[in-house]
Amino acid sequence: MYHSAAVGYLYGAAGEKQYSDEVVNSKEVIEFREKISPTVDNDYKSDEAYTKVTLKDGSVHEYHVKHATGSIDNP
Known part of the structure; x- marks a missing residue:
């Protein structure tokens, strides 16, 4: 999970190449992985995810995945 999140943010993808x-x-990836702090929110569905990245300058980037790739609703 840590690696997928890091490369997803840094490279915009988490495919075979990443x-x-x-990689x-x-x-760069090792340092980013070390900064990731996952939490569990049981209000989300099993194929749903939400990410929030706060940068040093205070800017915040948020992304919501309603149905993960490969799920029934997003094959």
Whole structure:
């Protein structure tokens, strides 16, 4: 989960390329993974996700996935 979140934010994707040894071991990705603090919210459905990223300058980026790729509602 940590790696997927990091590469999703940094590269805009979490596909096969983002799981290469080069990307997994890159300093940028490692540092970003260490900053991720996941929480569980039982109000969300099992195929739903919400992310909130707060940057050093105080700006906030939020993203809501109503149905994850590969779910029944988003095959």
